[in-house]
Amino acid sequence: MVAADRLELVVVRHGLTAWNRERRYQGQRDIPLLLPEAEEGLMALREALVDERFDAIYVSDLNRCQQTLEWTQAAKSGIPVHLEPRLRELDFGDYEGKVYDELKDLPHYRAWIDSVGELQIPGGxxxxxxxxxxxxxxxELAEKARQESYRKVLVVTHGGVIRELRRRFETIEFWEGTVHQAQGRRWQLTYLPRANEEGDWQCSSSSAVPALENVTS
Known part of the structure; x- marks a missing residue:
């Protein structure tokens, strides 16, 4: 197995926003970080990443993620940074800007909750x-990693995105994949070829970012 077939993927959620604090569905609204309230989490994330060197960085193009990346100070000289719209949060459509109490009695919202998020949100x-x-x-990232021999990549994105990536790599249920603001996951991935067909990237280990003492999964 060559080095290009192994990848460490560090994926973190943006810091606290006012809509996080108010428990509003944020989705793809371009809500900035809530400062100074977000600073404690952002500083802990910066400390967790301070000694790491990434081969590339991918960040959602929404402002709160770009601000979070700035706080981490991980975007050092010579490291390519890619603004990636596909890393945006789930589009919550008609639910964006609303809180649970405003939605709980709507039939389509109840149906969406009961579907574990699988139904399409109205307008989303x-x-x-x-x-x-x-x-x-x-x-695309995996192919680029193999071509450029990336060994470690940082991703700054959103809670729903991390839920889905955890479901893919950790094979856990959607509602179990919650991560808090300015926290995330570290995955060790290995490319496994298959006879007569395209291979796939498999996760060999997963851990929290910032690291939790004596805790891995």
Whole structure:
């Protein structure tokens, strides 16, 4: 197995926003970080990444993710940074800007909750559509990693994106994949070829970012 067939993927969620604090569906609204309230989490994330060197960085093009990347100070000279719209949060459509109490009695909202997020949101996306764009992005990243011999890549994105990536790599249920603001996951991935067909990237280990003492999964 050559080095290009192994990849360490560090994926973190943006820091706290006012809509996070108010528990509003944020989706693809371009909401900035809530400062100074977000600083504690951002500083802990910066400390967790301070000694790491990444071969490339991918970041959602929404402002809160770009701000979070700036706080991490991970975008050092010579490291390519890619703004990636496919790393945006799920499009919550008609639910964006609203809180649970405003939605709980709506039949389509109850149906969406009961479907574990699989139904398409009115005016927004379904989980399948989110997975489709994430898979397209990841396959491009994986090919680039193999071509350029990337060993470690940082991704700054959103909670729903990380849920879906955890479901892919950790094979856990959607609602179990929650990560808090300015936190994320570290995955060790290995490309496994298959006879007569395209191979796939498999996760050999997963851990929290920032690291939790004596905790891995």
């Amino acid at each position: 996306e379904s989980a399948a559509q989110l997975r489709e764009r994430l898979e397209a992005w990841f396959q």
